[in-house]
Amino acid sequence: MARLPLVIYPDEILLRKSADVTEIDQDIVDFVEAMRETMYASNGIGLAAPQVARNIRIMTVDVEPDKGGSAFMHLINPVIVESYGKTSYDEGCLSFPGLVAEVKRRKQLHVQAYDVHGKLLDFEADGLLAICLQHELDHLNGVTFVDRLSPVQKTLVVRDYLKRREEEKEDEQLAEILRVHGVASAKEAAEAGDAVLRSVHGQRV
Numbered sequence: 187m188a189r190l191p192l193v194i195y196p197d198e199i200l201l202r203k204s205a206d207v208t209e210i211d212q213d214i215v216d217f218v219e220a221m222r223e224t225m226y227a228s229n230g231i232g233l234a235a236p237q238v239a240r241n242i243r244i245m246t247v248d249v250e251p252d253k254g255g256s257a258f259m260h261l262i263n264p265v266i267v268e269s270y271g272k273t274s275y276d277e278g279c280l281s282f283p284g285l286v287a288e289v290k291r292r293k294q295l296h297v298q299a300y301d302v303h304g305k306l307l308d309f310e311a312d313g314l315l316a317i318c319l320q321h322e323l324d325h326l327n328g329v330t331f332v333d334r335l336s337p338v339q340k341t342l343v344v345r346d347y348l349k350r351r352e353e354e355k356e357d358e359q360l361a362e363i364l365r366v367h368g369v370a371s372a373k374e375a376a377e378a379g380d381a382v383l384r385s386v387h388g389q390r391v
């Protein structure tokens with residue numbers, strides 16, 4: 187299955203609580219595989235189903251992506267049974283391109299979930315894995331990492347992010363207009379403009 191398109195904040199899919207998976211059928215097996223491919227292709231260490239437009243409780247994780255997939259995990263209907271201690275980490279998110287923010291998390295977790303074979307997974311996690319699991323589990327509850335910041339911090343960070351997105355969108359729209367008009371770059375556009383001016387004025391400008 188091909189790589190799935192990522193859902194980008196502020197899409198409301200990211201703000202919805204996801205439903206439990208009630209039956210692990212071929213559709214779910216294929217979807218987990220597509221999530222795995224999408225996560226690696228996007229250079230992410232974790233991915234939650236809402237980030238690829240499905241509000242169901244599935245996540246994929248690999249906090250050691252340089253180990254050739256040996257640290258890959260997929261969790262269906264994950265639950266944090268218990269959590270201990272405190273930590274914080276500069277987190278990023280595939281649904282917030284370019285944004286990094288320090289988020290407070292629990293340090294250690296006891297997690298239960300199912301795999302695609304319906305087998306119960308029951309394990310302890312700490313370090314980056316514990317952070318990543320909490321980040322992805324938040325996604326399944328319609329919570330994004332900016333919701334873990336103080337209200338003041340969240341306002342500032344989201345405002346900057348949305349402003350940058352808007353600017354990037356305008357740049358993309360301009361590039362698209364140039365492409366439609368057969369002009370590849372801003373430099374070429376300027377040169378094309380000069381040529382128009384030259385023809386209008388009958389001289390080099």
Ligand SMILES: [Zn+2]
Nearest residue numbers: 278279280281
């Ligand atoms: Zn995320």
